[in-house]
Amino acid sequence: MDRISLGNDEFEGRNNAYVLADDARDELALVDTGIATDGVRSDLRAGLAERGYEFADVDDVVLTHYHVDHAGLAGEIQAESGATVYVHGADLPLVERDPGAVAAADERRQTMLDEWGVPADAQADLFAFLDAASGIEGTPPEATPIEDGTVLEVGGWTLETVHTPGHAAGHCCFETIGASVTQRTEGEAVSDGPEAFVGDAVLPVYTPNVGGADLRVDRPLETYRESLERIADRDYDRVWPGHRDPIADPTARARDILDHHRDRTAAILEVLRERGPVDPWAVSQRLFGDLEGIHVVHGPGEAYAHLDQLRHDGVVTVENGRYRLEEPDVDLAGIDLPTE
Structure with a gap:
């Protein structure tokens, strides 16, 4: 090889x-x-x-x-x-x-960008990147x-x-x-x-x-x-x-990545405590800052993946694309997240 x-x-x-x-x-x-x-x-x-x-x-x-x-x-x-x-x-x-x-796939991307709250100018930047x-x-x-x-x-x-x-x-x-x-x-x-x-x-x-x-x-x-x-x-x-x-x-390395996602979930919970209810774009901005190119979909997509999991775990609810903590004092230990 x-x-x-x-x-x-x-x-x-x-x-x-x-x-x-x-x-x-x-x-x-x-x-x-x-x-x-x-x-x-x-x-x-x-x-x-x-x-x-x-x-x-x-x-x-x-x-x-x-x-x-x-x-x-x-x-x-x-x-x-x-x-x-x-x-x-x-x-x-x-x-x-x-x-x-x-x-x-294109239709799904547009639907999700809208649901995640990605603003029109950021979407335009993404589509310009994809066209180029x-x-x-x-x-x-x-x-x-x-x-x-x-x-x-x-x-x-x-x-x-x-x-x-x-x-x-x-x-x-x-x-x-x-x-x-x-x-x-x-x-x-x-x-x-x-x-x-x-x-x-x-x-x-x-x-x-x-x-x-x-x-x-x-x-x-x-x-x-x-x-x-x-x-x-x-x-x-x-x-x-x-x-x-x-x-x-x-x-x-696989365990390190699992731990990374646990840490990211904790960071997202903190965003929800401070600013919720919020959409995935707002969470993405807090985590990653300004985004351009392909990261316009990757950033809120990553935030959505965690928010969606928290919703399935019963920790958050979503209404009109905005996620809210059910219990502000939720403990990570009570959530089904990976550990070593």
């Missing part, structure tokens, strides 16, 4: 495309592809060329989820190579950019659906699909079966436990956005928390994220 670092100025830092190759069997696969911009396309072509490959050599593309910084070049690679593109069935319509699925970035999704591929438990034989590797929704409805990790990445690339490993390609489920620096990154996800915070628990329970020796460097203790 080899990692190609790809440019990304808008999201969680430089993207990773992972090269899985078995030269003896003439098999080549990629896990994720990066955004369809000239710079990233050049990065990926150059990275493959350094390893003796080109787009036309790729047999399989495995996508962790539909976001353009992971799937943007999949269609172009498929056009040159005939590669099979794998993605979870929940994300397949958006990877293929099915008109009905795209229209439904309209080319980065690239040419849509024809994709093959996978699901939790699907085993893929790609690039000489055996990968088990582990569905980890939250950041995206169809987000998946891919666990190595047999020898781990470390064993196969660095020789004898200290431990022989499994490793995984984890996309944006667990990141080394940032916490993946929940609530705004995929508006199709119901109960986004609870869904993501369950995925983090699943990753922690699998106790990987190391994971290979969609951005930045490998994570040497992914269980601890």
Whole structure:
């Protein structure tokens, strides 16, 4: 396995495309592809060329989820190579950019922006960003659906699909079966436990956005928390994220992110005590300050994910899009939140 670092100025830092190759069997696969911009396309072509490959050599593309910084070049690679593109069935319509699925996602975004209280000028800034970035999704591929438990034989590797929704409805990790990445690339490993390609489920620096990154996800915070628990329970020796460097203790990192969300919930409760009732945009402003570009949806989406969870926990009520504490003196210990 080899990692190609790809440019990304808008999201969680430089993207990773992972090269899985078995030269003896003439098999080549990629896990994720990066955004369809000239710079990233050049990065990926150059990275493959350094390893003796080109787009036309790729047999399989495995996508962790539909976001353009992971799937943007999949269609172009498929056009040159005939590669099979794998993605979870929940994300397949958006990877293929099915008109009905795209229209439904756009309608859902507009509905949620209005419900969250996002003002017109901030919405205009978001839409200007999206219009300017309209080319980065690239040419849509024809994709093959996978699901939790699907085993893929790609690039000489055996990968088990582990569905980890939250950041995206169809987000998946891919666990190595047999020898781990470390064993196969660095020789004898200290431990022989499994490793995984984890996309944006667990990141080394940032916490993946929940609530705004995929508006199709119901109960986004609870869904993501369950995925983090699943990753922690699998106790990987190391994971290979969609951005930045490998994570040497992914269980601890998953627990750190769970704790981060507990702390964020506490901060939101404090906002509700001081200023409630409030809408998600007001909470977002308090937590994140002024927002622009894609963060116009990510910020209030994150606030909404927590407020929605508090509503399901019976801690807050919502009326006309504004959330109010039922009991101002509520104790976090009484709420079903993750702990170590």
